[in-house]
Amino acid sequence: MSKHWERDLEYLQRSLLQQAATVEETIHKAIRALRQRDDDLARTVIAGDEAVNARENELENECLKMLALHQPVAIELRRVIAALKINNELERMADLSVNVCLRVLESSGQPLPPLPEQLQPMLDLTTAMVRQVLDAFIRLDPRLAWQVIRLDDEVDRSQHEILGGLLPLLQRHPELLPGGLLLLFAVRNLERVADHATNIAEDVIYLVEGEIVRHRKKPG
């Protein structure tokens, strides 16, 4: 492909990386707003979503422009389609953070149950997946993408452990139920962020190996 193409592709990748960094920050802030019951921070996250949406629109237009202008085929075509889908996934991750923050505001003042010790590792793991899968996309590295897919199992395990610990606690202390539901909601949304990262990982593998791995068994 031409020099023009290379330049457009580089711009697209850089924009996706910026979007991913913003989204990662948003996830951290949403969980901080939850654990510190910080309504102001929750409002900041919600207000910041407009910028994420604007960039999503811009990136989608960029992809369509590249398709119409360069008429790519084979791997180049799949690359743009993957970028389109990644763009979509990133915006949804940001939406999940906004959802958590809306709930934080809704349940303002409700006491939270003691935070499960698995929460912080789960948060770190999830945002690491976001970072790693973008790396896999830029470097066209399917090995890295498979790693992300495997990390998703750990996130699922954390979610189960947290639920298993909270349930008996909430049964003993029904007065903590509203705060407990908020916590469960946030944990579930973190798990969905990990799912979105997994979706991207599957697209990266498809991009490089030209085969749809989605819904297939994971190797090793």
Next chain:
Amino acid sequence: MSKHWERDLEYLQRSLLQQAATVEETIHKAIRALRQRDDDLARTVIAGDEAVNARENELENECLKMLALHQPVAIELRRVIAALKINNELERMADLSVNVCLRVLESSGQPLPPLPEQLQPMLDLTTAMVRQVLDAFIRLDPRLAWQVIRLDDEVDRSQHEILGGLLPLLQRHPELLPGGLLLLFAVRNLERVADHATNIAEDVIYLVEGEIVRHRKKPG
């Protein structure tokens, strides 16, 4: 565009309609498995997901083939991109039903709280949105798409009402908490199906009007 293009487009649209019909059925079955605590039905839904996934892969390949072969621009390009995204959304709707069924099996035998009276209307509304938005796509009818977006507000309202009714009940009867969480999980997933339908509606409007309406205020 050529006759070939028309034929490919028609095949694509028909396949999407079939997929949407399957997904709709899956949603109904998942909720029936929940309310009747029917583990066999839950297992049937889970097993049926493979066919949905296979069709998703097939449709994605179809879209890529159309892009590479016909090199469409303008509205035709956007049409294929919209189909790609709709294909994605439909598969995720089916995944949500599978998630509900997995939880039904996990919590097998746990008593459910009395079913909220808003559940059935919420289910009907949600699956109507799925049907209507595919119609909007095939007929390129943005008015119909806007209707779907407006219905989403009703679904959100139902979800809030159900949550508001369940919370005090579960506080009085902590023994119902496991079943109550299952119910809340199912309701939340229904609401997400409606969100996916809304995403498609936004894509249809973009497709016809050439402008990204996502994240904009709704008219009227």
